[in-house]
Amino acid sequence: MxxxxxxxxxxxxARNVRTVGDRWFLVYLVHMVALVTVAPLARAVWLSATSAEGLALLASPAAPEVTMLVVAGLWAGGLVLGRDRGPALHPPFLTHALAASDLPRSDTFRGPLLRAGVRVTATTTLVAGLVAGSLMSHGLADPFSAASFTAVGALVGVLATVTWLAGQAFPRAAVPVAVGVLGLGATIAAIPAAQPFTPWGWVGLAYPASSASHTPVALVALAALTASLVAAVPMLMNRLGLTALAAQAARWDSATALAMGMDFDTAAALYRGRAHTGRRALAVRPRNRLAWTFLIRDAIGATRTPGRLIVGVVALAASGVLITLAFAPAAPGWLLGAAAGLMVFAGIGPLTDGIRHAASVAGDFPLYGISDERLLANHALFPLAAVVLVLLAAVMVCSILTGTAAAAPLVSAFVLGLLALFxxxxxALKGPLPPALLTPIPTPMGDLGAAARIAWALDGILLAALAGASAALAFEAPLLLLGVAVTFIAVGINRWRHRG
Amino acid sequence: MIEVDEVAVIAGDVTLLAPISTMVQRGEVLIVRGRNGTGKSTLLRVLAGARKPSSGTVRIGGAGAVERDRGFRRRVAAMIGLPPMASDLTVFDHVLLVATTWTDDQAAAAELARGVLSELGLDALHGRFPHELSSGQMQLFGLALVLARPFEVLILDEPEQRLDPEHVESVIRVLRARRDGGATLVVATHSPLLADRLADHTLRLDAA
Incomplete structure (x- = not known):
């Protein structure tokens, strides 16, 4: 520097130097979090990885190919993430001051890049070490291949940091390149002969339980690739533009401030894709029935963020598959149902821009010539139609492929779709954090205020998981499903009455 | 007709609006002036039925000001801050959708949408999304949304905000046309030009 x-x-x-007391408190906090959260979690992960089921999964013949896909996904994800929030970023004021100066970016933004790289690399090394360690502990891998795979994990982390930075430096190319990386990863995983010649293949070949004996070659090849890409880092950093850096820093600063205030929805909205296509096609095509006008308007509106729409539809389809599998014999139904609930909640998000707009209009001065209730109902038509259509189609296809009965999953999927919409x-009607939740909630177990605030902030996700679990158990415990449905409706009515 | 009788707004120990009385006839423009913090926006919120006064009464066309009352919503339009905008609709889509919800005549709705955008000099921006507008264009677009709906009373808070002098002139022209068409306007403004060119009555608010 x-x-x-x-x-x-x-x-x-120097503007905010920590006192000795602050530092000791930080040490105390880190120790407590490590003891209370990290240690039990790490133990649970290790126990699952070394359990019979875990080992069967890690030592399965498909594990190297799955690892290739995961790595391709990680690198592709790095590229996409870099577009909106790159690793080379200071707080807004410092970003602006340094980026507006004539100092090279490779110098002024090296610190945050290194810190981000260390975090990513430590995580991938830990995961690789966990996989290798669990296989070695049961004699399924020798120490050399375990150590090599851990080293490969570290190299994968460094490469992920470089792709993350590349996404920041080339935001326009990030998505097409990411799709290419993911597509090539999937292709290479399916063609064993091509694996010795690609980075994804090298990772798969170095997998500890892999029958191939190419580990040293794969490690050296990956190290050479990493070294050559790391050499390009200064060039990538010096490509970062002032406007893009300042915009990323400001957006990240706002998002973290909102997230600290438990307003996760608004924080996420800052990173929501913006409409950019289809401006020539009229979204509003007046019909005799206004409901049709709104349905078409919402459908065309959704296509104006095609990436979000595709991700949403895929998530809805995955949810349909999960809810079908939840009814398979001996399957953990409630768990798969909860996962389906989370997926459908995420998937319906890109289809409900109209509902969010209706909620904000309902809290403002009258604009439309219909009541707030009718506006909301009209905007609910498109997501309702889309979610029911995609969920039911996914359930039908999955039922046919797996040879299971479709009737029960179809009913559950329909109910889950309705609950997710609720x-x-x-x-959308939530509003800001109620001040009452800012007060302590003393109990014999301590202050539950923070837990209450987190529950309030994540209530949509928690209720969606509960809805999924109850939909999967709809025929065994119908009262649970009824209770969840009543809760959703009661929450909605209460928020509607207190809107604006 | 708008009748404001000794209306005051007090929140805790803070007086947001000192007692005020005024009257505006149909087809007249009331300009509300005053320094920051004198209660201009609070008065407009009371008139728009979004805030109950602590004391006094407001009557618009002989009825109370209640924002969620159906008849009141039809008669009174307000822009106090920018109206909510949908991120997935273009400028023209927005204005057309608002106009469509107020009439069964679809051709008239489309004509009204085009006309309002043209009046405000936004013809070239039909295909833009809200996030692609400058702050001044956003202000004009917000105004277009409100003007695309019918009203008898129009309440505006600083419509000249973020606008260059040419666009302030456009806004004055548009508002005069609405007044000449019989609408009653209540406009809070810091612009002497807008006040001079529009005012039938001026209400000056002093610090509470």
């Missing part, structure tokens, strides 16, 4: 940039960052850091309406 040059003297000038070091001095600038020093001034920034969850989205409830979420």
């Amino acid at each position: 040059s003297t000038a940039s070091g001095a600038a960052i020093g001034i920034w850091r 969850a989205r309406v409830d979420n």
Whole structure:
């Protein structure tokens, strides 16, 4: 780091020096979090990885190919993430001050990039070490291949950081390249002969339980690729533009501030894709019945963010598959149902822009010539039609492919679709955190205020998971489903009455 | 006719609006002026039925100001801050959708939408999404949304905000046309130009 940039960052850091007391509190906090959260979680993960089921999964013949796909997904994800929030980023003021100066970005933004890289690399190394360690502990891998795979994990992390930075430096190319990376990863995983010649293949070949004996070659090849890409990092950093950096820093700062205030929806909205296509096609095509006008308007509106729409439909289809599998004999129905609930809640998000708009209009001065209730109902038509159509189609296809009965999953999927829509309406009407939740909630177990605030902030997700679980158990415990439905409706009515 | 009789708004120990009385006849423009914090926006919110006064009464066309009353919603339009905008609709889609919900005559709705956008100089922006507008264009677009619906009373808070002098002139022209068409306007403004060119009556608010 040059003297000038070091001095600038020093001034920034000096504005808020931690006292000795603050530092001891931080040490205490880190220890408590490690003891209370990290240690039990790490133990649970290790126990699952070394259990009979875990080992069967890790040592299965498909594990190297799955690893290739995961790595391709990680690198592709890095590229896409970099478009909106890259690794080389300071707080807004410092970003602007440093990026507007004539100092090279490779110097002034090296610190945050290194910190992000260390975090990513530590995570991938840990995951690879966990996989290798669990296989080695049961004699399914020798120490050399276990150590090599852990090293491969570290290299994968470094490469993920570089792709993350590449996404930040080339935001327009990020998505097509990410699709290419993912597509090639999937193709290579299916063609064993091509694996020795690609980065994804090298990762698969170094998998500890892999029968191939190419581990040293794969490790060296991956190390060479990593070294050559790391050499390009200064060039990538010096491509970062002032406007893009300032916009990313400001958006991240706002999102973290909102998230700290438990307003996760608004924080997520900052990163929601913006309409950019289909501007020439009229979305509003007046019909005799206004309901049709709104249905068509919402459908065309959704196609104006095609990426979001595709992700949403895929998530809905996955939800249909999960709810069908929840009815398979000996399947953990409630767990798969809860996962289906989360997926349908996520998938319906891109289809409910109209509902969010109706909720904001309902809290403002009258604009439309129909009541707020009718506006909301009209905007619910498109997501309702889409969610029912996609869910039921996915259930039918999955039932045919797996040879299971379709009737029960169809009913459950239909109910789940309705509940997910209610969850989205409830979420749209939510409003800011009630001040009452800012007060402590003393109990014999301690202050539950923070837990209550988190539950309030994540209520949509929690209720969606509950809805999924209850839909999967609809025929065994119909009262549970009824209770969940009544809760959704009661929450919605309460929020509607207190809107605006 | 708008009748405001000794209306005051007090929140806790803070007086947001000191007692005020005024009257505006149909087809007249009331300009509300005053320094920041004198209660201009609070008065407009009371008139728009979005806030209950702590004391006094407001009557618009002989009835009370209640924002959720169906008849009141038809008669009174307000823009206090920007109206909510849908991120997936273009400028023209927005204005057309608002106009469509107020009439069964679809051709008239489309004509009204085009006309309002043209009056405000937004013809070239039909295909833009809200996030692609500048702050001044956003202000004009917000105004277009409100003007695309019918009203007898129009309440506006600083419609000149973020606008260059040419566009302030456009807004004055548009508002005068609405007044000449019989609408009653209540406009809070810091613009001497807008006040001079529009005012039939001026209400000056002092610090509470």
